[in-house]
Amino acid sequence: MNRMREWFLGRCTSVPRVGSTFVFLAALLPAAVAGVQATRVAAGFAQDDGANETMRARRRLLNAVPRDPAVLINVPFRDMPSSPELVNLGKRSTAALERCLADNVEADARARCAIVLQALGDKRALPTLQAALEDWDATVRLRVVKALGAMPDKSSVAPLIRLFERKDEDLAVRSEIVRALGSISDKRVVALLRKELQNRAGDGGGDLRAAAFDALWLHRHLMDRNTLIGDVAKSLASDDQQLVLSATFAASELRATKLTAALIPLMESANPEIANKAIYALGRIGDKTATKALLARLPDVRESRMLNNLAFALERLDKNAFYAEIAKTIEHKQAVIRLNSAFVLGDVTHEEGLPLLRKALSDASDFVRTSAVAAIGKLALDGATRDAALAALEPLTNDANLSLREAAIYAVHALSPGGRTDLLHDRLFRGLDPQKQRPAIRRAAVALGQAGDARVRDYLVNCAFAHLCDMSEVGPILTKTPRDADTGRVLFAWARGDHRMTPLVATLRPAGATSLAMSSLRESWGSPDAYEATEAMKLLGGLGDTSAVELLDRRTGTELRSARIVALVAAGRLGHGPAAGRLAMELDDVAAESLPEVSRALGLVVEPTFRAGLNPLLEERTRGADTNLAIAAAAVRLTWEPEAGFFRFLDALASTSSFERELAARYLAKNRDPRVTWAMRRALAREGREDVRDRLRALLDERGT
Numbered sequence: 001m002n003r004m005r006e007w008f009l010g011r012c013t014s015v016p017r018v019g020s021t022f023v024f025l026a027a028l029l030p031a032a033v034a035g036v037q038a039t040r041v042a043a044g045f046a047q048d049d050g051a052n053e054t055m056r057a058r059r060r061l062l063n064a065v066p067r068d069p070a071v072l073i074n075v076p077f078r079d080m081p082s083s084p085e086l087v088n089l090g091k092r093s094t095a096a097l098e099r100c101l102a103d104n105v106e107a108d109a110r111a112r113c114a115i116v117l118q119a120l121g122d123k124r125a126l127p128t129l130q131a132a133l134e135d136w137d138a139t140v141r142l143r144v145v146k147a148l149g150a151m152p153d154k155s156s157v158a159p160l161i162r163l164f165e166r167k168d169e170d171l172a173v174r175s176e177i178v179r180a181l182g183s184i185s186d187k188r189v190v191a192l193l194r195k196e197l198q199n200r201a202g203d204g205g206g207d208l209r210a211a212a213f214d215a216l217w218l219h220r221h222l223m224d225r226n227t228l229i230g231d232v233a234k235s236l237a238s239d240d241q242q243l244v245l246s247a248t249f250a251a252s253e254l255r256a257t258k259l260t261a262a263l264i265p266l267m268e269s270a271n272p273e274i275a276n277k278a279i280y281a282l283g284r285i286g287d288k289t290a291t292k293a294l295l296a297r298l299p300d301v302r303e304s305r306m307l308n309n310l311a312f313a314l315e316r317l318d319k320n321a322f323y324a325e326i327a328k329t330i331e332h333k334q335a336v337i338r339l340n341s342a343f344v345l346g347d348v349t350h351e352e353g354l355p356l357l358r359k360a361l362s363d364a365s366d367f368v369r370t371s372a373v374a375a376i377g378k379l380a381l382d383g384a385t386r387d388a389a390l391a392a393l394e395p396l397t398n399d400a401n402l403s404l405r406e407a408a409i410y411a412v413h414a415l416s417p418g419g420r421t422d423l424l425h426d427r428l429f430r431g432l433d434p435q436k437q438r439p440a441i442r443r444a445a446v447a448l449g450q451a452g453d454a455r456v457r458d459y460l461v462n463c464a465f466a467h468l469c470d471m472s473e474v475g476p477i478l479t480k481t482p483r484d485a486d487t488g489r490v491l492f493a494w495a496r497g498d499h500r501m502t503p504l505v506a507t508l509r510p511a512g513a514t515s516l517a518m519s520s521l522r523e524s525w526g527s528p529d530a531y532e533a534t535e536a537m538k539l540l541g542g543l544g545d546t547s548a549v550e551l552l553d554r555r556t557g558t559e560l561r562s563a564r565i566v567a568l569v570a571a572g573r574l575g576h577g578p579a580a581g582r583l584a585m586e587l588d589d590v591a592a593e594s595l596p597e598v599s600r601a602l603g604l605v606v607e608p609t610f611r612a613g614l615n616p617l618l619e620e621r622t623r624g625a626d627t628n629l630a631i632a633a634a635a636v637r638l639t640w641e642p643e644a645g646f647f648r649f650l651d652a653l654a655s656t657s658s659f660e661r662e663l664a665a666r667y668l669a670k671n672r673d674p675r676v677t678w679a680m681r682r683a684l685a686r687e688g689r690e691d692v693r694d695r696l697r698a699l700l701d702e703r704g705t
Helices: 002-011 018-042 053-064 083-103 107-120 123-134 138-150 154-164 171-182 187-197 209-217 225-236 241-254 257-268 272-285 288-300 304-317 319-329 335-348 351-360 366-378 383-398 402-415 421-429 438-450 454-465 471-480 484-495 499-508 513-523 531-543 546-555 561-573 579-589 592-603 608-622 627-640 642-653 658-670 674-686 690-704
Strands: none
Touching: 053 083, 083 107, 083 123, 083 561, 083 579, 107 123, 107 138, 107 592, 123 138, 123 154, 138 154, 138 171, 154 171, 154 187, 171 187, 171 209, 187 209, 187 225, 209 225, 209 241, 225 241, 225 257, 241 257, 241 272, 241 690, 257 272, 257 288, 272 288, 272 304, 288 304, 288 319, 304 319, 304 335, 319 335, 319 351, 335 351, 335 366, 351 366, 351 383, 366 383, 366 402, 383 402, 383 421, 402 421, 402 438, 421 438, 421 454, 438 454, 438 471, 454 471, 454 484, 471 484, 471 499, 484 499, 484 513, 499 531, 513 531, 513 546, 531 546, 531 561, 546 561, 561 579, 561 592, 561 608, 579 592, 579 608, 579 627, 592 627, 592 658, 608 627, 627 642, 627 658, 642 658, 642 674, 642 690, 658 690, 674 690
């Protein structure tokens, strides 16, 4: 069928009548697909007919796993189902995996079962996993420890510590125990980790100080702040490079002035990562006693990142001292230093940098001049200061050097109220050679499109279909002022496999789109995990055509959980009543490692009725004991309603569980919605708990970067 479709679409090289062509295409494909499927069945090519006995045996074994806890006991490793197959079964396979871990004599089989238990995150397996810490095979013990770290529980502390304290334990296992204990918030763990942090020789073999520090950092909310700061200060003075690097990161979050003295010597570290992190931390701490040392370091800097970090730190500590020193480096003998100095002034964005940058406009190096021009375009200017900047830049918009000319035009566009689309269009988009300067023309077109200039519409559309422009740059143009010809091209591209167009097709809803998507789904019926099937279901959910509900409901019967969930989301978006309840059941059973993906899928739901059906089910799970499920459900509600949904995340950031804190932070870091950023800033302004303030500041710093 794929070949037939490719041949057919390949023949349609011109589309003079877009609407009629796609009505014809939509009518043709369902019949064609049905014909091909009938031919396959008649020829004896049904899906299961070609499977050999080994595959059928594995299928029978896999089907028995949810029903028979003993089914994996005597299965050799070579006959074991794969990890993805077992993970797909969800928590229904927990009992059989536990028996496998306890009773299968092959170490490789036991290790695989431990791996899958880790992926599932089902705490019912904790007693079995804790008992398996006595396994004879080090690889199995390692996998078991990883699994216990993925489902932290206080009942695991004692057995993990006992194993850690064995003198004959493998170093890799001991190191993994430290990481696992880091996820379990317990005072006993704090005591062990602080002891290990001082254990330079490694009584049990190996130096685990860096791992102990990282685990201890996860317990910072359980520690006295002065004790924590003291441990960080000692770690900054360590001879272990990895430990020092971790401690510089911690210092930047704690922002304690007591750490300044320990950080200053690290600016001279031969390790550039440590030196840069130390300078960054000093900037975050904001202790003015570090100013002299930072200023002394500035003239000797040899790389741009360090120059940026020094500028960031100095600008916070002593703005006048910073500008006095940067005035020297922007006149440095080395052009690369002058270039980076101009770049730094642009990143700082303050108007105090304008006089220095205007001087750099007459630099002998075109590279320095270009950097200065681009920097001026970043400054926060208004009134007379802005007018002065524009006056300095205007002559350069005709410069013979294209890079300099481009930079000047974009800077003038950025600084001018309302922009300067005339410059972008006349001197870049139309004023350049399309054979020799395509990247510059493309950049200008994108900028014009973002400014709402209709003159570049056709160019950007063609650019997107040629895969030279990102759809995020073109999509708003197509949806704001749709045209039949473009809508037809979007559907045609989707039919040929360009699934970047899925959101656009769903928004534009061209005639025949539903039939085409249903045909694509039917064609890929035997491969529910195929990209074509997934995109077809996503499209059907977004098109709003309820005629697809029956087909989607049938697809929810597939054994592949990920495909079931996509089908249920699509059906629910079309008003299929049972979808919400069935999705809740899937959430309860799905592997913990799959929850972020499911959360993203549910976050795409925009239909108010479907949201209303899901909301109470998600709310119930945000209060449940399963941390992975609770935060995943909360992440969906955060996507839908950032202001209301953030309260559950604030509770998580203040949790006594380090695992819950870190999990919530990961979800927040991935959600870049400006409304979430605003909710975080508002929470920081009101937050009184110091450790929660630390985390909120760190998350906001990361978003700013």
